[in-house]
Amino acid sequence: MGNLQFPQSGNGLIDEGHEHLMVLLAEIGGHLRQPNGRPEAIALFSDFLNALRNHLGLEEVILRTNGYSQLNNHARRHTQLIDRVTEMVETLTYAPSVHPLEVLDRVSDLLIEHEMVEDSDIWPCLAKQDSLQPTTWGAEMETGIEQIDEHHKAMIEYMTRLHNMSDDAPLEDIAQVLNSLRSLAIVHFELEESLWTDQCGDQKANNAHAKAHVEILETLDEMTPRLQTGEIALSTFVDGFLTDWLINHILRVDQPHIALFNSGAAFSDEAAATLKNRKDKAAIQ
Numbered sequence: 001m002g003n004l005q006f007p008q009s010g011n012g013l014i015d016e017g018h019e020h021l022m023v024l025l026a027e028i029g030g031h032l033r034q035p036n037g038r039p040e041a042i043a044l045f046s047d048f049l050n051a052l053r054n055h056l057g058l059e060e061v062i063l064r065t066n067g068y069s070q071l072n073n074h075a076r077r078h079t080q081l082i083d084r085v086t087e088m089v090e091t092l093t094y095a096p097s098v099h100p101l102e103v104l105d106r107v108s109d110l111l112i113e114h115e116m117v118e119d120s121d122i123w124p125c126l127a128k129q130d131s132l133q134p135t136t137w138g139a140e141m142e143t144g145i146e147q148i149d150e151h152h153k154a155m156i157e158y159m160t161r162l163h164n165m166s167d168d169a170p171l172e173d174i175a176q177v178l179n180s181l182r183s184l185a186i187v188h189f190e191l192e193e194s195l196w197t198d199q200c201g202d203q204k205a206n207n208a209h210a211k212a213h214v215e216i217l218e219t220l221d222e223m224t225p226r227l228q229t230g231e232i233a234l235s236t237f238v239d240g241f242l243t244d245w246l247i248n249h250i251l252r253v254d255q256p257h258i259a260l261f262n263s264g265a266a267f268s269d270e271a272a273a274t275l276k277n278r279k280d281k282a283a284i285q
């Protein structure tokens, strides 16, 4: 793949992901050029597949929180890419006659095709991250449900703390804030998801929202150890992921969805009455 570089996306985490994938491919190539390097190359290919899954997963989180309209189509391309790369890597194990460097070339071509052609459509969406900054709580973030707003405020406070730490801050300090944020996020997601029940609401919107929560936690869990080993800088993590999750998720996913709940418009009469009851009880407490 020579010195090929992917275009700067405007999101530091995505750019680091590209670099990491390229480094892994170069290392695989190095092993494959050694006389007995095939087993090491196969092992590294599995690291490559994990890194690719994580990279594409992060991209989907960002696209979802930005309200990218073609997300489902794009996510399908990701699944196809992973399937094809997996298939090719498997031929290295099960078809010893296949020339390994040819496999490497084909995997590289698939990656380039996706990153430089199919992804060109999403670059404006990724670049939007630049305009996001950790921020203090603002009225524009209110959802109208006090408990949810309080959670959001606390999460933004944790994010601001991380934003104010330098990249060489003690790992224990970073871990402590991240753990608190994660614990709160779990409670918070459960609260939001408890707003809808099986029998009410716009099921499609409910499912998409719940999926966004799962993806956020998965991404957080995938990145935490990489932060701890110094593979990702704290500032890149905050700018490339946390701000996107907190600000964009609140503004673009939570608010419109919760507005539906507040109005009761998306519910059957019975479900709207249940919701009203719950809100009345919350107001009394």
Ligand SMILES: [Fe+2]
Residues within 6 Å of the ligand: 014, 018, 055, 059, 115, 119
């Ligand atoms: Fe990418």
Ligand SMILES: [Fe+2]
Residues within 6 Å of the ligand: 056, 059, 074, 078, 114, 118, 119
């Ligand atoms: Fe993509």
Ligand SMILES: [Fe+2]
Residues within 6 Å of the ligand: 152, 188, 192, 249, 250, 254
């Ligand atoms: Fe939320």
Ligand SMILES: [Fe+2]
Residues within 6 Å of the ligand: 192, 209, 213, 249, 253, 254
């Ligand atoms: Fe949410």
